[in-house]
Amino acid sequence: MSSGTNEKLIQALISLGLPRWEAQTYVALYQHGLSEATPLARKANIPQPKIYTHLGSLETKGFITKTEIVGKPHQYIAMNHEVVLSELRKNLMNQLTLSAQFFEELEIESSELNAENYFNFAQGINPVRIAIRDIISEAKNNIYILPNENFSIYSDAFDRAVSDHPDDLEVVFINERLMKFTHIFSRLTAEINPDSMKRITKGRPLLIIKDVDVVNKQASSVSIITPQVDNFDPVMFQIRHPMIVNFQVGLLLGLLEIMETIVPRLFMS
Numbered sequence: 001m002s003s004g005t006n007e008k009l010i011q012a013l014i015s016l017g018l019p020r021w022e023a024q025t026y027v028a029l030y031q032h033g034l035s036e037a038t039p040l041a042r043k044a045n046i047p048q049p050k051i052y053t054h055l056g057s058l059e060t061k062g063f064i065t066k067t068e069i070v071g072k073p074h075q076y077i078a079m080n081h082e083v084v085l086s087e088l089r090k091n092l093m094n095q096l097t098l099s100a101q102f103f104e105e106l107e108i109e110s111s112e113l114n115a116e117n118y119f120n121f122a123q124g125i126n127p128v129r130i131a132i133r134d135i136i137s138e139a140k141n142n143i144y145i146l147p148n149e150n151f152s153i154y155s156d157a158f159d160r161a162v163s164d165h166p167d168d169l170e171v172v173f174i175n176e177r178l179m180k181f182t183h184i185f186s187r188l189t190a191e192i193n194p195d196s197m198k199r200i201t202k203g204r205p206l207l208i209i210k211d212v213d214v215v216n217k218q219a220s221s222v223s224i225i226t227p228q229v230d231n232f233d234p235v236m237f238q239i240r241h242p243m244i245v246n247f248q249v250g251l252l253l254g255l256l257e258i259m260e261t262i263v264p265r266l267f268m269s
Contacts, residue, residue, distance in 0.1 A: 136161035146207035
């Protein structure tokens with residue numbers, strides 16, 4: 001057997017879970033037959049003091065056997081390779097089964113974490129009102145609101161939650177920052193069909209952003225509440241996933257900065 005073939009066989013045994021030096025010891029013993037420890041160490045290219053440890057481990061696993069003759073060094077012989085491969089295969093399958101079980105448990109924990117901590121859903125006026133109160137009660141610093149035509153439906157629940165909050169909660173209505181640009185909006189939308197503008201306004205969702213950090217463009221949650229249109233109940237979808245929330249907040253604050261700096265210059269008369 002060539003050295004290249006030896007190394008390939010050793011690597012194959014390692015991939016099946018056998019430690020390298022044990023693999024080298026077994027392959028050398030299998031190739032050369034009955035052998036004492038000292039010459040086997042040279043053939044396996046293993047330091048002699050360590051060969052006994054690896055021989056003992058292989059014997060415990062049932063991969064080799066030891067013969068004892070009074071007055072002579074112990075001799076070792078490798079078991080048939082089918083025995084070794086069968087045992088390694090069984091060990092590997094056990095590990096795969098355990099790994100699959102661990103992954104199943106991990107997926108269950110992960111899905112529960114995502115559902116509970118990253119997203120929240122409510123449908124119907126009363127459930128949405130309750131969800132709004134919960135959002136405000138959980139706020140630590142501020143609440144940013146971009147109201148829509150349906151905000152009056154929730155305004156009493158909103159006001160009560162703010163007044164009941166234990167801290168002096170800052171409430172910012174984003175639409176008030178935009179009111180100064182009414183003349184700009186009028187010029188931008190002058191050519192849009194009034195019916196189309198009415199549908200756009202009627203379908204605009206209510207936006208509630210909790211604990212906004214304007215400097216770092218971050219927040220703890222973004223809640224989007226669809227309006228009550230025709231026979232469809234309003235739906236609230238609260239997002240707590242940091243990556244999604246911060247992207248939305250960064251986009252919104254960036255648009256506000258554009259509105260307050262660049263746009264007025266474009267429309268200066």
